[in-house]
Structure formats: C-alpha cells, structure tokens
Amino acid sequence: MIYFTGDTHREQDVAKINPDDKFPKGKELTSDDYLIVMGDFGFVYDGGKGDKFWLDWLESLPWTTCFIDGNHENFDLLNQYPQEQWHGGQIHRIRSNIVHLMRGEIFDIDHVRCFCFGGAPSHDAQYRVSNVNWWQEELPTMEQMKHAMHTLDKVGWKVDMVLTHEVFESHELATKYTTNMDNYGPEYFDCKLFLDEIEKKLDYKVWLHGHYHTDQVYQSPSNKPCISLFNRVITLEEIEKIKGE
Numbered sequence: 001m002i003y004f005t006g007d008t009h010r011e012q013d014v015a016k017i018n019p020d021d022k023f024p025k026g027k028e029l030t031s032d033d034y035l036i037v038m039g040d041f042g043f044v045y046d047g048g049k050g051d052k053f054w055l056d057w058l059e060s061l062p063w064t065t066c067f068i069d070g071n072h073e074n075f076d077l078l079n080q081y082p083q084e085q086w087h088g089g090q091i092h093r094i095r096s097n098i099v100h101l102m103r104g105e106i107f108d109i110d111h112v113r114c115f116c117f118g119g120a121p122s123h124d125a126q127y128r129v130s131n132v133n134w135w136q137e138e139l140p141t142m143e144q145m146k147h148a149m150h151t152l153d154k155v156g157w158k159v160d161m162v163l164t165h166e167v168f169e170s171h172e173l174a175t176k177y178t179t180n181m182d183n184y185g186p187e188y189f190d191c192k193l194f195l196d197e198i199e200k201k202l203d204y205k206v207w208l209h210g211h212y213h214t215d216q217v218y219q220s221p222s223n224k225p226c227i228s229l230f231n232r233v234i235t236l237e238e239i240e241k242i243k244g245e
C-alpha cells in the first residue's frame with residue numbers, strides 16, 4: 001500500500017510518520033509498503049550527525065520511504081548520492097529503503113503510475129545564505145522541464161497521479177508567495193507556469209503537493225482534485241473519500 005504525506009523537515013514535522021507517535025499503523029507495514037513525502041523532506045541537510053541520526057532512524061522503520069525534493073533540501077549533498085533506475089524512473093539512493101524520486105520521472109509504485117516533479121521557490125530566499133541554508137537548485141532548469149515533457153511524451157501524457165512540491169499557476173495557493181527571480185541564475189525558472197501547462201495537458205486522476213503547510217482540496221481547471229498535504233498521512237482509499245471535500 002502507498003501512504004502519502006506532506007513536508008517532514010527532518011525532525012521538525014516527523015511525528016506524523018513516527019510509529020511511536022501519530023502513525024501507529026506504521027508498525028504493521030513492510031518494505032512492500034511505500035510512504036511518499038511531497039518535498040521538504042529535510043533528512044539530507046546538514047550532512048553531519050543530525051542527518052545520520054535521523055536517517056538511521058528512518059531506515060530502521062519497516063516501510064520504503066520515497067520523497068520528491070522541496071525547497072528545503074541540501075541539493076549539494078542530495079546530488080552526490082548515487083543515481084539508479086527504480087520502478088521505472090531515476091532515483092537518488094539515500095539508504096537501503098530511502099529513495100529520492102527525481103524531477104520529471106515517472107514511477108510505477110504498487111501499480112500506480114506517478115509523475116514526479118519536485119522543487120519550489122523559497123519565499124524567504126533573501127534572508128538565507130546560498131549553499132548554506134538555501135540552494136538555487138530548488139527551482140527547475142529548462143533542461144529538467146524538457147526532460148519532464150519528454151518523459152510524458154513516452155507514456156502518451158497519461159498517468160495516475162502527479163506528485164509535486166509546488167502548485168500550478170491557476171491554483172488558489174499559487175499567489176500566496178511572490179518569487180524574486182533575481183535570486184536565481186538565468187537557467188532557473190519558477191515552475192508554476194510549467195506545472196499549469198502540465199495540468200491542462202496531462203490525463204491524470206489526482207494531483208498531490210506539499211509546500212504550503214496546509215491540508216485542503218482544490219478542484220483544478222480541468223476539474224480534477226488537487227490535494228494539499230501537510231499533517232495528513234493518507235492512502236489511495238482515503239484520497240477517494242476526501243476528493244470531494
């Protein structure tokens with residue numbers, strides 16, 4: 001079974017997936033169960049004792065943890081992990097049962113076809129220090145967007161789910177923060193407009209995202225449910241129930 005949740009920020013918001021805290025059913029899961037975090041995973045951040053302690057803990061849990069990247073990841077460290085093909089798409093292998101679902105890849109996870117595209121702008125980028133607690137790689141490049149289009153071309157623009165950190169431009173949350181592109185190099189793009197193109201063109205059933213630290217449901221322009229995740233940890237069956245909220 002697959003479980004989906006929002007930002008964990010390493011230990012800061014991890015109680016929702018802690019089997020000894022708010023996720024007791026986690027004790028019964030196996031490596032054939034998947035928990036997917038919608039970005040701001042945060043367990044690859046300081047590269048030191050803190051990350052090691054929390055990655056050791058996460059690796060000790062019985063399920064397979066997957067995450068897309070958000071805007072609070074250390075991309076210098078993340079990009080050093082070995083890349084491999086996993087369930088149909090490219091991942092960074094973080095630990096034996098922890099994988100980073102890379103941008104523009106499609107994965108077949110428990111018979112569900114998921115298109116993944118991490119990344120989002122930090123609204124407080126001007127107060128952060130580049131390559132210390134902020135990375136311009138949080139936004140996608142044209143190359144990554146082209147790669148995503150190519151991947152979708154190969155499956156005829158039909159998937160089951162879209163998993164992102166950011167929302168598409170026409171989503172009601174898209175105007176919550178403004179993005180100052182002066183903080184980024186010329187090869188980086190705010191991904192909302194790109195995601196809007198995807199939303200209009202792609203045949204999918206449900207879109208899940210993180211970033212906004214809220215749990216809500218929004219009906220997309222193409223009349224499909226877009227579920228914002230933060231504290232909820234939900235299964236596909238639960239998604240069916242909350243789609244109409």
Ligand SMILES: [Fe+2]
Nearest residue numbers: 007040072211
């Ligand atoms: Fe976050």
